[in-house]
Amino acid sequence: MSDFHGEPTYILENQFVQLEILVNSARIVRFSPTGKTNLFADVGNAAIETPHGNFFLRGGHRLWHAPEAMPRTYIPDNAGALFKAIPGGARIDMPAEAWTQVAKSIEVTLNPDQPQITVRHEIRNEGAWPVEFSVWALTMLKLGGVAVFPQPHGNGDESGLLPNRRLSLWPYTKIEDPRLTLRDDFLIAHPTPDLPPFKFGYFNSDGWMGYWIDNTLFIKRMDVVSDVPYPDNGCNTECYFNQKFIELESLGPLHLIQPSKSLVHIELWEIYDRLDVPFIPEEIQSLMENLAE
Helix, strand or coil: CEEECCEEEEEEECCCEEEEEECCCCCEEEEEECCCCCCECCCCCCEEEECCEEEECCCEEEEEEECCCCCHHHCCCCCCCEEEEECCEEEEECCCCCCCCEEEEEEEEECCCCCEEEEEEEEEECCCCCEEEEEEEEEEECCCCEEEEECCCCCCCCCCCCCCCCCEECCCCCCCCCCEEECCCEEEECCCCCCCCEEEEECCCCCEEEEEECCEEEEEEECCCCCCCCHHHHCCEEEEECCCCEEEEEECCCEEECCCCEEEEEEEEEEECCCCCCCCCHHHHHHHHHHHC
16 A cells, blocks of 8 residues: 555556556556656646535546536545455445436556556446436646647548548637647647646547657557547547646547446556557557657
């Protein structure tokens, strides 16, 4: 056992990675290749005031439900967790939120043979009526790296007359912000601590996003479901950054969830402290090698 700003944590580790999970909340607060420093952002006990109490950002990985709204999204999640170790990992079940009657669970398992982690997110409707939401998995990483997001390719349809790309921008986002590079193959974000917040989102048909920092490559993968509604003008991938951290966010489809039913969203994390390994797809490897120069 260890702690994160006074909150007890449980350590998961193998020959490839080490993670720390809050015992009292569904949060992964530290993550690193074995023998290296934490890649996650650490914002301590910074909090956002809500009518239901303080919501602590903490840093690292958390589970929300979209679309974002105040105060629904920001219900405090810092108490009441049921924690248990499972083979190769751990599971955290949160009680239903008193106002929304939504309950969250995160299950983390380590691959013993590769530097991979499976993070299973589940949100249950424990209320008395149907609720529409999307499972939203957010990972806060420290600044100093470069985030990469693949762009759709091909004509979209055989005629080539219809659009195949769209980009959602938030009201505070400046389209001329120099921290975002638009390319035909990738969107590249270079977050810095000297400019205001920025956020974009899009439908990512490739199902992965990456962050290159300290000669380490972190990749998040998720399943992609086409021709179904997603939040925020059809986004399954979003990126937010400010003066303290950058978030890589994946979202599942929007569904109307009946009472006692749940939605599941799974991410596969991969982490590499070098680029010459066979698990890294060639397009990612060549891009990161260019960025590292």
